[in-house]
Amino acid sequence: xxxxxxxxxxxxxxxxxxxxxxxxxxxxxxxxxxxxxxxxxxxxxxxxxxxxxxxxxxxxxxxxxxxxxxxxxxxxxxxxxxxxxxxxxxxxxxxxxxxxxxxxxxxxxxxxxxxxxxxxxxxxxxxxxxxxxxxxxxxxxxxxxxxxxxxxxxxxxxxxxxxxxxxxxxxxxxxxxxxxxxxxxxxxxxxxxxxxxxxxxxxxxxxxxxxxxxxxxxxxxxxxxxxxxxxxxxxxxxxxxxxxxxxxxxxxxxxxxxxxxxxxxxxxxxxxxxxxxxxxxxxxxxxxxxxxxxxxxxxxxxxxxxxxxxxxxxxxxxxxxxxxxxxxxxxxxxxxxxxxxxxxxxxxxxxxxxxxxxxxxxxxxxxxxxxxxxxxxxxxxxxxxxxxxxxxxxxxxxxxxxxxxxxxxxx
Ligand SMILES: CC(C)(COP(=O)(O)OP(=O)(O)OC[C@H]1O[C@@H](n2cnc3c(N)ncnc32)[C@H](O)[C@@H]1OP(=O)(O)O)[C@@H](O)C(=O)NCCC(=O)NCCS
Numbered sequence: 001x002x003x004x005x006x007x008x009x010x011x012x013x014x015x016x017x018x019x020x021x022x023x024x025x026x027x028x029x030x031x032x033x034x035x036x037x038x039x040x041x042x043x044x045x046x047x048x049x050x051x052x053x054x055x056x057x058x059x060x061x062x063x064x065x066x067x068x069x070x071x072x073x074x075x076x077x078x079x080x081x082x083x084x085x086x087x088x089x090x091x092x093x094x095x096x097x098x099x100x101x102x103x104x105x106x107x108x109x110x111x112x113x114x115x116x117x118x119x120x121x122x123x124x125x126x127x128x129x130x131x132x133x134x135x136x137x138x139x140x141x142x143x144x145x146x147x148x149x150x151x152x153x154x155x156x157x158x159x160x161x162x163x164x165x166x167x168x169x170x171x172x173x174x175x176x177x178x179x180x181x182x183x184x185x186x187x188x189x190x191x192x193x194x195x196x197x198x199x200x201x202x203x204x205x206x207x208x209x210x211x212x213x214x215x216x217x218x219x220x221x222x223x224x225x226x227x228x229x230x231x232x233x234x235x236x237x238x239x240x241x242x243x244x245x246x247x248x249x250x251x252x253x254x255x256x257x258x259x260x261x262x263x264x265x266x267x268x269x270x271x272x273x274x275x276x277x278x279x280x281x282x283x284x285x286x287x288x289x290x291x292x293x294x295x296x297x298x299x300x301x302x303x304x305x306x307x308x309x310x311x312x313x314x315x316x317x318x319x320x321x322x323x324x325x326x327x328x329x330x331x332x333x334x335x336x337x338x339x340x341x342x343x344x345x346x347x348x349x350x351x352x353x354x355x356x357x358x359x360x361x362x363x364x365x366x367x368x369x370x371x372x373x374x375x376x377x378x379x380x381x382x383x384x385x386x387x388x389x390x391x392x393x394x395x396x397x398x399x400x401x402x403x404x405x406x407x408x409x410x411x
Contacts, residue, residue, distance in 0.1 A: 011371060065119055066126030069112055070133050079104045080141045081174050084148050094149075101145045108138045113341050127342030135334055139183045139304050144174075146308055147185040180275050181266040183304040190276035203268035210260040246386045254385060262298070288373035290361035290380065305331070328358055339392065345399065349391040353384065 006013035079100070087097040112134045116127040177185055258281075266280045284297035295302055305327050313323040332354035339350045364376045 064126075065115070065122045066130040069115055069130040073108075073134060073137055076104055076108050076137065076141065077174060077178060080144055081171060084144070085170070087148070087152065101141075105138055105142060105145075108134055108141070109337070113337070116341050117344060122342075124342040128338060131338055131341055135338060136183065137178070139301075139308075140178060140185065143183060143185040143304060143308055144177070147187070151187065176273065179269065180273055181269050181280065181300065182275070182277065183300045184307055191274045192271075192276045193274075195271055195274060200268065200271045203264045203271065206264040207260060207268060210256055210264065243383070243386060243390060246390055247382050250386045250389055251382045254381070258297075286374065287377040288368075288370060289365050290357055290377060291365065293377050294357065294361075301331075325358060328354060343392065343396060345392070345395060347391065347395055349388045353388040356384075 008015045083092075083097055083100045083104070086092045087094070092100075112130055116122050116131065122130070176189075180189065182189075262280045267278060269275070270278055279299050281299055282296040284293050287293040287296065309330065310323050310327050313326060314320070318326070332351045335354050336348060336351040340346045340348075360380060364373055364380075368376050
């Protein structure tokens with residue numbers, strides 16, 4: 001029957017199901033990847049040989065300082081575990097326990113930083129990886145400390161008798177938590193019933209493909225390294241052109257990273273450990289405000305921030321704006337830590353990028369609504385990130401490569 005109705009693509013129709021469009025994106029991505037994959041294979045052959053990598057490591061572990069750093073991190077896990085055991089048994093006071101924790105957590109952040117800064121054989125990628133692992137461990141052990149204290153405060157007697165009998169189980173459970181895709185400690189994680197082999201295999205293939213073989217990423221990376229230049233020698237239109245040229249490949253890499261990390265890898269690990277809570281991200285792509293984006297894109301970090309930082313601050317009487325600013329300040333610190341230390345270059349671009357989210361959030365919430373708000377969030381992602389990346393690439397180039405004629409010619 002003929003009636004009054006809107007076309008599906010107009011926003012007045014309130015039609016929301018774009019599943020088919022998503023599939024179209026995947027098909028396009030696979031097709032363009034397949035072409036590039038073949039082209040690369042024909043031109044260069046297979047570049048990474050996993051067996052060779054493993055045998056290299058076994059032969060000379062000192063040439064793999066980042067991997068060694070990660071192995072050493074076990075020491076800090078054991079310190080936390082034994083501190084907790086002593087606390088539960090009542091053989092050290094809460095105050096002493098807290099002091100040991102503060103010391104342990106401080107060393108977790110400082111030790112890898114000193115090693116990365118002092119050891120020239122660590123590459124920026126290796127350094128960033130090791131610092132990433134240590135940062136995750138820091139957040140996990142902080143949560144471990146808080147939750148155990150909360151439990152002790154609630155059921156002192158019960159915990160005491162439990163801790164004596166379960167020391168072996170505690171160790172296994174601690175490692176379960178260390179490997180589980182979450183930053184927030186729980187006494188009982190919800191578990192799925194069984195490991196679905198098909199699901200596991202699909203995630204595994206995705207990770208492998210996106211991490212090692214994705215030629216799209218490789219070509220995007222090569223293209224984005226090219227716009228290295230000296231800012232002082234350029235006018236604004238050239239600068240903008242370079243920025244826009246970097247924006248699209250950078251954004252593609254970021255999207256691939258998001259999918260690979262927050263969907264494929266985390267689900268892979270979760271399936272393997274039968275870890276039940278798979279809410280690693282929510283629909284950040286529909287964000288109409290910057291605030292919504294930060295609440296939904298990285299759920300493990302967001303949950304940690306809420307539980308261990310934001311709400312404790314609010315409970316102590318700090319205002320909402322102050323607490324929010326404090327969380328973004330801490331987040332900015334960690335972003336800077338993860339970028340500056342591996343690059344051995346302290347420029348504060350990452351820090352400022354994160355801090356800029358607060359005024360940006362205010363601006364978008366105040367002036368933009370609906371699709372315009374959503375477009376503003378996308379724009380801030382597509383343009384905002386490469387500005388910071390460009391600043392680092394530029395400064396890295398100026399300090400490291402400018403005098404090297406082979407590199408500057410190649411670029
Ligand atoms: C800062 C941040 C934590 C704020 O989160 P938010 O969701 O906007 O905070 P809200 O003020 O809406 O409150 C969230 C919670 O606190 C509670 N809350 C609010 N005011 C409260 C008060 N005065 N006392 C107690 N609880 C309060 C709310 O009820 C809500 O609880 P719920 O989650 O159980 O519903 C969030 O923006 C964030 O995580 N930012 C950093 C993200 C980040 O850096 N990520 C890095 C990724 S690489």
